Amino acid sequence: MDIEYNYDNAVNLLTSSGKFRVDLGLRRIAEILELLGNPQDKLHCIHVAGTNGKGSVCSIVASILNEAGKKVGLYTSPHLFKYTERIKIAGKDISDVDFAEYVFEITNLADKNNIDLTEFEILTAVMFKYFADNKVEVAVIETGLGGRFDATNVIKKHLCSIITHIDFDHTEQLGDTLDKIAYEKAGIMKKDCPCIVFEGKEVYYDVASQVGALLEVIMPVVNTDKLALKGIHQQENLALALACVEKVFPEISQAIIDKGLQNVVHPCRFQYIEEKNLIIDGAHNPNGINSLVQNLDYYYPNIKRRFIYGCLRNKDYKTMLNSLLKNDDEVYFYHFSHQNSATFDELQKACPIKAKELTKNAEIDFNDGHLNIICGSLYMISELVERFKIKI
Numbered sequence: 001m002d003i004e005y006n007y008d009n010a011v012n013l014l015t016s017s018g019k020f021r022v023d024l025g026l027r028r029i030a031e032i033l034e035l036l037g038n039p040q041d042k043l044h045c046i047h048v049a050g051t052n053g054k055g056s057v058c059s060i061v062a063s064i065l066n067e068a069g070k071k072v073g074l075y076t077s078p079h080l081f082k083y084t085e086r087i088k089i090a091g092k093d094i095s096d097v098d099f100a101e102y103v104f105e106i107t108n109l110a111d112k113n114n115i116d117l118t119e120f121e122i123l124t125a126v127m128f129k130y131f132a133d134n135k136v137e138v139a140v141i142e143t144g145l146g147g148r149f150d151a152t153n154v155i156k157k158h159l160c161s162i163i164t165h166i167d168f169d170h171t172e173q174l175g176d177t178l179d180k181i182a183y184e185k186a187g188i189m190k191k192d193c194p195c196i197v198f199e200g201k202e203v204y205y206d207v208a209s210q211v212g213a214l215l216e217v218i219m220p221v222v223n224t225d226k227l228a229l230k231g232i233h234q235q236e237n238l239a240l241a242l243a244c245v246e247k248v249f250p251e252i253s254q255a256i257i258d259k260g261l262q263n264v265v266h267p268c269r270f271q272y273i274e275e276k277n278l279i280i281d282g283a284h285n286p287n288g289i290n291s292l293v294q295n296l297d298y299y300y301p302n303i304k305r306r307f308i309y310g311c312l313r314n315k316d317y318k319t320m321l322n323s324l325l326k327n328d329d330e331v332y333f334y335h336f337s338h339q340n341s342a343t344f345d346e347l348q349k350a351c352p353i354k355a356k357e358l359t360k361n362a363e364i365d366f367n368d369g370h371l372n373i374i375c376g377s378l379y380m381i382s383e384l385v386e387r388f389k390i391k392i
Helices: 007-014 027-035 054-067 096-112 119-133 178-188 202-211 234-248 254-262 286-299 317-324 344-350 378-387
Strands: 045-049 072-075 087-089 138-142 160-163 194-197 214-217 271-273 278-280 305-309 330-333 371-375
Touching: 007 096, 007 119, 027 096, 027 119, 045 054, 045 178, 054 072, 054 138, 054 234, 054 254, 072 119, 087 119, 096 119, 119 138, 160 178, 160 234, 178 202, 194 202, 194 234, 202 214, 234 254, 286 317, 286 371, 305 317, 317 344, 330 344
Parallel strands: 045 138, 045 160, 072 138, 160 194, 194 214, 278 371, 305 330, 305 371
Antiparallel strands: 072 087, 271 278
């Protein structure tokens, strides 16, 4: 029986056990793109790697370029609610129909040629072909994991690369030291192409010299008042994004840049929901949690905090919980539907204070004077947004 090419079936295919895995390397993605006519070679790309801040930087750059009248493709991950959020042109998600058609076209071609693609490789191939077919002027692309062997790194030459803050995450794939992780991120540098960083790591200079990239180290000293995204950490992300725009598109006026900053959309990154006195933040590693704590201390001092926390069990949740929680905080642990979600007992064992379990029947009074914070994993946010009827 032939399968119907619709969005739900495309998602079922992507999340099947054979596709939903991490398997870094460029051979498979290169093979499928070759069969598709190498659409990535038809694009002018801005490529962004790093541990935290990649999505914010991509969203800032894309918003400015959209405001400047350019046809911009934006590729980010993960998604909050639907896979289609990951692939946008001019700020608009790829349609369900197009998404399904591209997914099945690429997977059928891969199966015919015995190419065993992962979920992320399929999505990346969809992105490259969709952007090329629609003749985007600039493709702003976020790496999925690492850089050197990330599926997006089939780009031979780009307008600019950017490396955001580096910290410990995905150490099983990227290495157990910051230098090893930085080396993997630096793999997106290309010959004769500028690469913008704000951390002057020796490994960046070494890789830039080896490949002939044009390394530019900047100071993250910018005014974030006009930026729609809030948070102290956005100063670094904004500095990187502005340096990229100014280098690649010097003709864009300050007025256009300012308007682009005001229109940036990147939900659930230190986002405040007034009706529930709620912060939603996608912090999912120790560095992200530290940034969240700094922002909470800066913007909301001396307010009692209630956390709703859940994370994947392969994350360093012991470090995160010890950084996040104080003795007088209230915390609920949520075991969400992801196959790798940490259980209540696993989290409680690592937690410095006694927690409550957010069960199916548990109710929370969001207006009892606490500042409520949902954090720990982007994968659980959609479930909680639906459950508590939160308007993003």
